[in-house]
Amino acid sequence: MPRFKPYDYKQTVMLPVDFEQQILPGTFEYSLHYLVDNELDLSIFNSKFNNDEAGRPAYDPAILLKIVLLAYSRGVTSSRKIEALCRENVIFMALSADSRPHFTTIADFISGSAEQIADLFHQVLMVCDALGLIGHEMFAVDGCKMPSNACKEWSGTHDDLKKKAKKIDRAVRFLLNKHREEDKKGPPDPTMRQREEKQKETLTKASRKIKKFLTENKKRQGRRGKEVKSNITDNDSAKMKTSHGVLQGYTGVAAVDAEHQVVVHAEAFGTGQEHGLLEPMLEGIRKAFNGNYHNCGDEILSEAKILADSGFHSGQTLEHLEAEGIDGYIADPGFRSRDPRFKTASRHKPQDSGASKIHPKKRFSVSDFQVDLANKTCVCPAGNPLWLKCAKAKIGERLFMQFMGYQADCDRCAKRSQCLRDIRQKGARQVNVLLETLSSPKIGIIERMKQKIDSVFGRHIYGQRLGIVEPVFGNLRETLGLRRFSLRGRTKVDGQWKLMTMLHNIGKIHRYGWTL
Ligand code: SF4
Structure with missing residues (x-):
């Protein structure tokens, strides 16, 4: 029979905890504690409080900032979990001086301090610069699309939303009529009736919510003045396509310095399109360094x-770079196809298992179609006529005449596999016939950028982009666990994005800046 050491749960142990001894030099929490207490000016939060003569004392923003940043550094973004950590984890207890703020206080601090967070981001950046972590020689800009606290099912143009409300109203009317009919026949099934009543109530609420939104909000306009989809849960967010499917959220854009991958400017945008975002990012870098740092100033x-x-390539952006005298390296969508180093890249891509996609060279090209530009007609290789979709469609700097196959013809066509990009494609074939290339100054700018990127020096410089900016997104997503924004509205989401990128910069200070 083995013998074990005796134990007894009915006993008391007094453990003395010295909070200062818990925050050990060399740890991230020590650097954070030191940074907040000695380097940051937190008087920017004073305007948020109005309790100097009456009211309860508030939690010190230094305490809230420390525990929020420490929790975010460990991938915890939930205010309830942060509150629990302050009760149960000795490091959090020590850092918060055992003050145990309520989760609503923590949530309000994060969501209501966007302006102050922007200021703190700037202050942390100044510390990075003073420690020599910023090289000022090369900045890489990139964006990462992330879902936010918004529902993509509640998005659409105003017409889409009107249709949705009508559909819901029809469903409510259907349930009402059904109940009337059932009542005539006798007492209904109480369980079923209760369930349907609840369903009716939910649908009525949803319809009311859509109608209220439509009366209170104007149509959202895109960059080209066209209407873009609104969203009822968060109208600042956008529905965007990503490699992992469609999501409703924001694009968090970061400008990263090449020296130590410090984020010099971060901003969240409610759009999935990145072209047009470089200008505000450059303006953000300029403002951040506007005379505050040694040797920088406006230059x-x-x-x-x-x-x-x-993603950032557009004629307008390139024009802006030239006008401002900025040495930009912005790749165009076809730069890899011109680079001999990527000649064998397709070998390393996963092969499509099905034979659904056909080789682009085998696909019917425009020359296989009989086009009569004078009479605006087009006949496909199967002998079927195509209808004129647009006589002059401007795509980029080129004008096209667009023809479209009839859906019924394409659905039963024997040459489908040679004609469509993907035989699973539901739509019919579209053919774009080039009419003319517009002589625009933009063409010259685009060509000049292509030549710059294709030069040996250009390829060497541009090749560094991946190593500068992508590790930052890797750190934010994988180490800090930022998979989605938990707030609504661009201001709040922007604050959260800045908070996370500021945390990344504090990590750089901890690793490369101080020897604490
Ligand atoms: S898929 Fe449509 S456009 Fe193409 S050949 Fe067949 S009918 Fe013509």
Whole structure:
């Protein structure tokens, strides 16, 4: 028979905890504690309080900031979980001096301090610069699309939403009529009736919510003045396509310095399209370095190289770079196809298992269609006529005449597999016939950027983009666990994005800046 050490749960142990001894030098929490207490000016929060003569004393923003940043650094973004950590985890107890703020206080602090967080981001950036972590020579800009606290099912143009409300009203009317009919026949099934009553109530509420939204909000306009989809839960967010499907959220854009991957400017935008976002990002860098830092002043952009991927490529952006005298390296969508180093890249891509996609070279091209531009007609290789979709469609800097196959013809066509990009495609074939290339100054700018990117020096410079900016997103997503924004509204989401990127910068200070 083995013998074990005796134990007894009915006993009391007094454990003395010295909070200062819990925050050990060399740890992230020590750097954070030191930074907040010695380097940051938290008087920016004073305007939020009005209790100097009456009312309860508030929690010190230093305490809230420390525990929020420490929790975020461990991938905890829920206010309830942060509150629990302050009760149960000795490091959090020590950092918060055992003050145990309620989760609503923590949530209000995060969501209601966007302006102050922007200021703190700037102060942390100043510390990074003073420690020599910023090289000022090269900045890479990139964005990452993330879902926010918004529902994509509640998005659409105003017409879509009107249709949705009508559909819901029809469903409510259907239930009402059904109940009337059932009542005539005798007492209904109480369980079923209760369930349907609840369903009716939910639908009525939803319809009311849509109608209220439509009366209170104007149509959202895109950059080109066209209406874009609104969203009832968060109208600042956008429905966007990503490689992992469609999501409703924001694009968090970061400008990263090449020296130590410090984020010099971060901003969240309620759009999925990145072209047009480089200008505000450059303005943000300029403001951040506007005379505050040694040797920089206003010249920061004219002396640095700016790298961005093809998402940011547009004639307007390139014009802006030229006008401002900025040395930009912005790739165009086709730059890899011109780069001999990517010649064998397709070998390393996963092969499509099904034979659904056909080789682009085998697909019917425009030359296989009989086009009569004078009479605006087009006949496909199967002998079927196509209808004129648009006589002059402007795509980029080129004008096209667009024809479209009839759905019924394409559905039963024997040459479908040679004609459509994907045989699973539901729509009919579209053919764009080039009419003319517009002689625009933008063409010259685009060509010049192509030549710059394709040069040996350009490829060497642009090749550094991936190593500068992508590790930052990797750290934010994988280490800090930022998979989605938990707030609504661009201001609040922007605050959360700045908070996370500021945390990334504090990590840089902890690792490379101080020897505490
Ligand atoms: S898929 Fe449509 S457009 Fe193409 S050949 Fe067949 S009918 Fe013509």
